[in-house]
Amino acid sequence: MIPSFAIDEKVRAYIRKSGQDFRLSTSSEGPVLLTLDYVSPKSSDLKILIGNNVLYISKIQARYIKKIDWPMMERFLNFSGELST
16 A cells, blocks of 8 residues: 655755755654654655655554644754744
8 A cells, every 4th residue: 555645845845945854753742854863764664755855754654644744844843943933
């Protein structure tokens, strides 16, 4: 079975602009997109090309995701201190 989910255009644009690869991970606040500086991809991860970058997603987690949205990126930005409110 190939999982089907959408990726918010705002997330795609941020990944392209950042020039970094990301992985969808689990946190106590919910799913979070982290750069590979914080988490390593697994060989079993799905790989989605976004511009010149890769978004890694656990095959197990992919079954439960309907949409990769901006709040997942905001969790990373808050965690890394890159989002100022």
